[in-house]
Amino acid sequence: MTPPTGIRRIDERWAWADHGHCQELPDLFYNSEDEPKRVRRRKEAAATKICAGCPVLAECREHAVANGELYGVWGGMTETERHRLAGRVRTG
Numbered sequence: 001m002t003p004p005t006g007i008r009r010i011d012e013r014w015a016w017a018d019h020g021h022c023q024e025l026p027d028l029f030y031n032s033e034d035e036p037k038r039v040r041r042r043k044e045a046a047a048t049k050i051c052a053g054c055p056v057l058a059e060c061r062e063h064a065v066a067n068g069e070l071y072g073v074w075g076g077m078t079e080t081e082r083h084r085l086a087g088r089v090r091t092g
């Protein structure tokens with residue numbers, strides 16, 4: 001069955017994500033507010049290391065920056081790095 005045009009377009013927009021190396025590791029790529037800062041930094045370092053070898057890093061980063069993703073590691077960039085790039089102040 002062919003999906004409605006709108007749904008197909010959304011799927012195509014996210015096609016790159018199917019190839020991300022983070023597919024099975026969502027907890028590593030997102031911080032919880034109740035985690036100590038040192039734990040967050042350790043998780044971010046591990047996540048960005050995985051991103052470095054990811055075949056869709058460029059697409060992922062472009063998406064995150066263009067859409068102002070606020071949370072998590074995307075395309076090898078931490079929340080703080082994306083906030084800085086966008087000229088926002090991140091205190092966490």
Ligand code: SF4
Nearest residue numbers: 020022051054060075
């Ligand atoms: S670049 Fe990082 S966050 Fe993006 S899909 Fe790859 S592993 Fe996941």
